Amino acid sequence: MDPITAAALAAMAGSAGSEAGRQAWSGLTDLVRRPFRRGTIPEPTGEGSPRVSSGELELTALRDDSTDPNRAQALVTALHVRAALDEEFRVRLDEWWRETQVAGRSQVSNNVSGNVSDGAVLQGRDFSKLTFNMSRGTRNPDPE
Template identity: 45%
Template sequence: MDPISTSLLVAMATGAGGEVGRHLWSALRGLVRRNPAEGAAGAQGPAVGEVELASLAEAPHDVERARVLSEALSRRAEQDPLFRAALAQWQQQAQPLHAGDGDVHNAVNGGTQSGPVIQGRDFFGINFNVPGQG
């Protein structure tokens, strides 16, 4: 199973993707909080990944915290086949919000442009207020 992208975790922790992103973040929180040993004797303490998830929620723009959470999710997925299957399903649902990690190459070519140009990657919730023509 591929590790969960840190940029995806940061995007959802910061509320990117609107209602869909909030729903996916909530689903991940529920998945992580599910005790891997439900019904097993001696299951105590927070589930693997729960502390890391709470840490990222406290500082949602912190890429290092997202990396630590991603690693914890990977470790848990290796140890718990049910969690791995549920996490893979969650990851598939989250794919539309994630454009992928990598380089960004932007270009503005030809013609005459007027107005702002924003170059970057993975923008969410941006609104442009265009003044009325008149």
């Protein structure tokens, strides 16, 4: 499996406006919010004992500023540490990452039918908030 990178998470947080981005981010958010099961690793008890993040604070920080590479790296680190300590989380994180990678390689198929000789055709993927200010005028006939 390809490793989860800070650049990939930052791009995902920044693309949360697209449907695919929202779905991927929602899946990661749901996964991080699951209870943290540390297996046989005991919970730290004393003052100064290292705490292990569930990743929720780092996830929120990156969502709030997806352009900060330090926030992206902090989330990657939190996810990797949690995966090392929580086998169920590691399996689910691997599944989420695989599904996210497959969704990112989806194909686009554009089909145009009908008479479009007098109009424009826009082809592409993941459009949002587009505005076209077009007026339909009369065409000048070709001069003879």
